[in-house]
Every structure is written in structure tokens, then in C-alpha cells.
Amino acid sequence: MTEALLQVDGLSMRFGGLTAVHDLSLEARAGEITALIGPNGAGKTTVFNCITGFYKPSAGTLVVSREGRLFALEHMSGHAIARRARVARTFQNVRLFAGMSVLENLIVAQHNALMRASGFTVLGLLGIGGYRAAEREAVEFAREWLVRIGLESRADDDAGHLSYGDQRRLEIARAMCTRPALLCLDEPAAGLNPSETHGLRRLLASIRDSEGIGIVLIEHDMGVVMGISDHIVVLDYGRKIADGTADEVRHDPAVIRAYLGDGEDAA
Amino acid sequence: MAAIKDAAVAAGIAAALFLFFIGVHTVPRGGVLSVETRWAAFGVAVAVVFAGRLAIDLLFGLRRPTIRVAIPERLRGASRWVGPALVVFALALPFLPFADRRVMDVAILVATYVMLGWGLNIVVGLAGLLDLGYVAFYAVGAYTCALLSINFGFGFWACLPLAGLMAATFGVALGFPVLRLRGDYLAIVTLGFGEMIRIVLTNWVSLTRGPNGITGVPRPSHFGLATTPLERVVFLYYVILLLALATNFITLRLRRLPLGRAWEALREDEIACRALGINPTTVKLSAFAIGATIGGVAGSFFAARQGFISPESFTFIESAIILAIVVLGGMGSQLGVVLAAFVLMGIPEWFRELQEYRMLAFGICMVLIMIWRPRGLLAVRTPTIRLRRAP
Numbered sequence: 001m002t003e004a005l006l007q008v009d010g011l012s013m014r015f016g017g018l019t020a021v022h023d024l025s026l027e028a029r030a031g032e033i034t035a036l037i038g039p040n041g042a043g044k045t046t047v048f049n050c051i052t053g054f055y056k057p058s059a060g061t062l063v064v065s066r067e068g069r070l071f072a073l074e075h076m077s078g079h080a081i082a083r084r085a086r087v088a089r090t091f092q093n094v095r096l097f098a099g100m101s102v103l104e105n106l107i108v109a110q111h112n113a114l115m116r117a118s119g120f121t122v123l124g125l126l127g128i129g130g131y132r133a134a135e136r137e138a139v140e141f142a143r144e145w146l147v148r149i150g151l152e153s154r155a156d157d158d159a160g161h162l163s164y165g166d167q168r169r170l171e172i173a174r175a176m177c178t179r180p181a182l183l184c185l186d187e188p189a190a191g192l193n194p195s196e197t198h199g200l201r202r203l204l205a206s207i208r209d210s211e212g213i214g215i216v217l218i219e220h221d222m223g224v225v226m227g228i229s230d231h232i233v234v235l236d237y238g239r240k241i242a243d244g245t246a247d248e249v250r251h252d253p254a255v256i257r258a259y260l261g262d263g264e265d266a267a
Numbered sequence: 268m269a270a271i272k273d274a275a276v277a278a279g280i281a282a283a284l285f286l287f288f289i290g291v292h293t294v295p296r297g298g299v300l301s302v303e304t305r306w307a308a309f310g311v312a313v314a315v316v317f318a319g320r321l322a323i324d325l326l327f328g329l330r331r332p333t334i335r336v337a338i339p340e341r342l343r344g345a346s347r348w349v350g351p352a353l354v355v356f357a358l359a360l361p362f363l364p365f366a367d368r369r370v371m372d373v374a375i376l377v378a379t380y381v382m383l384g385w386g387l388n389i390v391v392g393l394a395g396l397l398d399l400g401y402v403a404f405y406a407v408g409a410y411t412c413a414l415l416s417i418n419f420g421f422g423f424w425a426c427l428p429l430a431g432l433m434a435a436t437f438g439v440a441l442g443f444p445v446l447r448l449r450g451d452y453l454a455i456v457t458l459g460f461g462e463m464i465r466i467v468l469t470n471w472v473s474l475t476r477g478p479n480g481i482t483g484v485p486r487p488s489h490f491g492l493a494t495t496p497l498e499r500v501v502f503l504y505y506v507i508l509l510l511a512l513a514t515n516f517i518t519l520r521l522r523r524l525p526l527g528r529a530w531e532a533l534r535e536d537e538i539a540c541r542a543l544g545i546n547p548t549t550v551k552l553s554a555f556a557i558g559a560t561i562g563g564v565a566g567s568f569f570a571a572r573q574g575f576i577s578p579e580s581f582t583f584i585e586s587a588i589i590l591a592i593v594v595l596g597g598m599g600s601q602l603g604v605v606l607a608a609f610v611l612m613g614i615p616e617w618f619r620e621l622q623e624y625r626m627l628a629f630g631i632c633m634v635l636i637m638i639w640r641p642r643g644l645l646a647v648r649t650p651t652i653r654l655r656r657a658p
């Protein structure tokens with residue numbers, strides 16, 4: 001068993017009087033898919049927003065350990081988490097740069113590397129330095145991902161003109177173009193048809209196996225969750241009620257109760 | 268029947284408006300104002316609206332004008348040679364037979380606003396930060412140039428970069444407090460910033476000489492190139508033309524650099540930018556700073572050309588006109604800014620013969636453009652990079 005890539009300890013998030021997440025601990029390992037499931041309003045997206053720096057947690061620590069270095073996410077701003085700790089994410093409601101082309105979306109994702117190559121714009125503006133070569137490389141990397149998600153022929157179209165399923169895949173590719181160590185996917189299968197869902201499962205499994213990165217996944221589609229997750233964490237009302245493999249979670253009475261309710265309507 | 272109903276609605280709206288515009292009339296009578304009613308004229312006006320609306324409905328059908336978003340394919344291809352053709356035309360303009368003093372003055376005015384439009388286009392069109400106080404940077408540039416040359420004897424060419432630098436500093440100073448704001452809120456704060464600069468210029472009499480303004484700003488030295496007054500105007504024209512073209516060149520290059528793409532990404536979705544590791548703070552500040560620099564350089568030119576500046580030249584209406592140029596041109600479109608600057612600055616100058624009807628003609632032009640091209644004259648965005656060469 002590898003060392004945890006993401007270690008969450010005692011995470012709590014309160015909004016005024018509402019405690020969305022209470023004392024949650026979990027870990028995600030590299031080369032594994034960790035699913036975060038639970039009924040609506042269980043606090044799954046809140047956990048994501050804490051991991052990716054969109055919320056500052058009320059309590060607890062979130063640590064990414066990558067290449068022997070530790071990053072305390074609770075002290076970092078969102079863009080630093082993406083850039084330095086290499087945590088990438090997608091959104092529940094797709095957030096592409098709709099007015100820009102598909103290729104541009106993937107190039108913007110490589111912003112920080114290209115920014116360095118362009119001498120923070122100064123050299124690039126003067127046309128000196130290795131910016132052109134760096135840009136060609138970035139385009140090549142983007143093309144590889146476009147081939148992987150089957151959108152190479154749409155590269156020069158506006159991202160906003162893609163079908164919903166294509167947009168979802170493009171958002172994953174865009175996140176991957178930041179070369180992340182940890183990929184957080186917020187309901188990637190929402191709104192997909194069965195064949196697209198099947199394609200998504202294969203894509204996620206191939207990312208895990210070929211890139212060796214950690215994936216954390218929020219998902220309601222149990223077919224996807226049970227089929228590809230190495231490890232499942234179940235939340236209910238902001239608390240962790242189960243943690244284990246697909247089989248363990250499936251037969252956990254607390255999980256069944258959370259999803260289906262108590263048989264005797266105990267109130 | 269639907270046509271009659273539609274016409275009745277139009278007549279109703281007209282009646283509500285005309286009731287006070289036409290129906291009631293004030294006349295001075297022996298030193299006091301008294302109110303007269305003009306029901307006949309009112310009735311005729313409403314009837315005209317009713318009949319006109321009915322005629323339009325019957326002739327063209329009840330369909331509203333469809334909003335065309337896409338530009339025809341052939342126009343898209345045309346934009347490839349229209350730009351260079353315009354540059355050639357602009358360079359040759361002083362040698363054309365009709366280029367008298369008046370034409371050159373209008374050309375300088377248009378070129379100044381083209382440059383300002385391009386500068387604001389970076390902030391509003393590319394980075395999507397609605398800035399209603401852009402004239403502040405124009406003013407900062409103009410006053411920097413005027414004060415440096417009056418007090419320290421700096422020449423125009425030395426003032427130019429310093430004015431740009433000063434404006435950039437103000438751009439960053441404005442940028443910091445408004446980093447968290449977007450849309451309407453940002454617009455209000457920038458509007459306030461523009462007014463602040465103007466009011467400071469008016470009241471800081473010991474430095475700026477207040478509302479009297481600064482006179483005697485030296486003209487740009489022309490290296491002995493110009494002798495006659497007309498030649499001097501032509502020289503000024505080339506100065507602003509080259510400054511504007513440099514602005515365009517830099518902007519087009521920036522669009523293809525990561526910084527420019529980050530601006531556009533920020534306009535599209537700030538949250539997604541953060542999730543991709545782009546620092547919105549630096550991206551926004553760079554847009555403000557570069558946009559302000561361009562405004563400052565243009566302001567410095569303005570001061571040197573006029574020889575006289577006062578806070579009067581930097582009122583809110585200037586910001587509004589520059590913003591109108593950007594919006595009318597089609598947000599983010601470089602060529603659109605040129606066309607819009609022609610329409611907004613050139614047409615009112617040409618219509619001077621119409622005198623008091625000038626602004627009316629101007630207003631009609633604006634309305635027509637908004638009907639035909641609601642997203643601006645040239646609302647087409649070409650990708651900054653393509654996987655395949657364009658066909």
C-alpha cells in the first residue's frame with residue numbers, strides 16, 4: 001500500500017450555524033480512485049471546495065504529499081493549490097471557457113509552464129527565448145489529450161458549442177493538462193447517456209493506470225462508483241459513516257440506512 | 268387583428284411619452300411661466316405613431332428583426348485584408364488630394380480614439396473588466412506630460428514613456444482595491460475613480476492650476492521634418508498613427524501569449540482559472556496596468572498636441588465614448604474598434620453642417636447599428652491558436 005497522496009484530518013466546515021462537514025478524516029492514494037458518495041446535501045462538494053482552496057476549512061488539516069514534499073492545503077490559496085500542490089478539479093456544472101476554442105482551453109491549462117517559457121510575457125513579446133518551442137510542445141500535449149477523449153476533430157471549435165458529454169470530457173482533459181498529482185472530479189457522469197458513461201469509466205481507469213495519479217470522485221451513478229473505485233468514503237449530514245472497498249460499503253447497514261431510510265420510520 | 272393590437276400598444280406608449288413632450292407646453296407670459304395644452308398636435312403625433320406602426324406591421328409582418336449573431340463567412344475572410352488595407356490607407360492619407368487641414372484634424376482625433384479604444388479593449392474586451400473610468404488614465408498621462416514639460420523642461424519624447432509608466436502605476440493602484448469586484452460593482456468603483464482623478468485635478472490648484480488648466484505645453488519636436496503648419500499637423504498625425512499601430516501590434520501579440528489567453532480565460536470564467544492554477548490577481552493587475560499605460564501614452568500625445576489641458580477634457584462622457592467605441596466595435600475586436608471610432612468620432616465631425624441636428628443624426632446611427640448588429644459591428648472572435656492551419 002502506497003503512502004497517502006492526500007491526507008485529510010479532522011476537517012470541519014461551518015457556514016454560520018450550519019455544519020456542512022463535521023470532523024471528517026479520509027485519505028486518497030496515488031494510483032487509486034477514491035469515491036466520495038452520499039445523499040444530496042451530505043457535504044461532498046464542500047469537501048472538494050476545501051481540498052481545492054475555494055473554502056477555508058473551519059478546522060482540520062489537508063495535506064498533499066508529493067515527491068517527498070508536503071503541502072498544507074488549508075494555508076494555500078486556490079490557484080497556489082493547483083499550481084504547487086498540483087491538485088486539479090472539475091466542476092459539478094461544467095466550467096469551460098465557452099467562448100474560447102477547445103484547443104485554447106487546453107493551452108490555458110498549461111498557463112504556468114508557458115508563462116515561464118515566455119519570460120513572463122516580456123521575452124515572448126520581444127520574440128526571443130524558447131516560447132515558440134514551448135508553445136509547440138503545449139499544443140502537442142493538448143493534441144494527445146484531444147485524441148484520448150476523441151475530440152481532435154473539434155479542436156478549433158468553440159468549447160461552448162460542444163455537446164454536454166463532450167464538454168464533460170474536455171473539462172477532464174483540461175484538468176489533466178495542468179499535469180496534476182491529484183484529480184478531483186465533481187459528478188463527472190452527471191447528465192451523460194449510458195454509452196458516454198461507459199466511455200467515462202474507461203477514461204478514468206486509463207488515467208489512473210497510465211498516469212499513476214490519484215483521483216477523488218464525487219458521483220451519484222452507482223454503476224460508475226462501484227465499477228471503478230478502489231476505495232469508497234460515504235458521507236451523510238457531513239459525517240463519515242463508512243469507508244472501505246465497494247463490497248464493504250455496499251453491505252454496510254449505516255450506508256443502506258442513509259440511502260434508503262430506516263425501515264420503521266424512527267423519528 | 269394582431270397588427271392593430273400591436274399598433275395600439277405602440278400608440279399607447281407614444282401617448283404616455285408625448286403627453287408631456289407635446290401635449291403640455293410652457294410659455295413665458297409676462298415674466299411667469301404658464302402652461303398651455305396642445306391637444307391637436309398631441310393627437311396628430313399619436314395617430315402618426317399608430318398609422319406608422321400599422322403600416323410597418325402590414326408591410327413587413329409582425330416578426331421582430333431577428334438577431335443575427337454570426338457574421339457571414341465571406342466577411343470573415345475579408346477581415347484578413349481589410350486590416351492591412353486600412354493601414355496602407357492610413358499611411359497614405361496625408362498624400363491624398365482631399366487631405367486638407369480639416370481632414371487631418373479629424374484623422375488625428377479618430378486615431379487618438381482608436382488608440383484609446385484599443386487600450387480599453389484590453390481591459391474590457393479581453394479581460395472582461397468593465398471599466399467606466401478609463402479617462403482617468405488619459406488624464407494622468409496628459410498631466411504627467413504637461414507638468415514634466417512645464418516644470419522640468421522635459422521634451423515630448425521623454426514624457427511619452429514616463430506618462431505611460433505613471434498611468435500604469437495608477438492602473439495598479441486602482442486595480443488593487445477592486446480585485447474582488449466584477450461586473451456592475453467594478454463599473455461603479457471605476458466610475459468613481461475616474462471622477463476622483465478629475466476632481467483632484469480641479470482642486471489641487473497649486474500643482475495643476477485647477478480649472479484654469481495648463482497652457483503652453485510644448486509641441487512634439489519634429490526633428491526639422493516639418494516647416495509649414497500643415498506639415499506640422501501631418502507630422503502629429505504620423506506620431507499618433509504610429510503610437511496606435513504599436514498598440515495594435517502589442518495587443519495582437521499579447522493575445523497569442525499566455526498572458527493574453529489568461530485574460531480571455533478570466534473573462535470567460537474566473538473560478539475555472541483559479542482551479543487551473545492561474546493567479547487572478549496578477550492577471551487582472553496586468554490588464555489594468557497595460558490598458559492604463561496605453562491610455563497614459565495617448566493622454567501624453569493629447570497634451571502635446573493641444574498645448575493646453577484642463578480637467579474639462581477628462582469628464583465622464585469621455586470614458587463613456589471610449590467604452591462605446593469598444594462595445595460598438597464588438598468586444599475584443601481590434602478592427603471593430605477602428606470602425607466604431609470612425610462612426611463615433613468621424614461622423615459627428617462630418618455632420619457639423621447639420622448643427623443642432625448633429626447629435627440627432629449621431630443617435631440615429633447608434634440606434635441603427637444596435638438594431639442590425641446588437642453585439643457590435645464585428646463581433647467575431649478568431650482563436651489565438653489552431654491545431655490545423657486555417658483553410
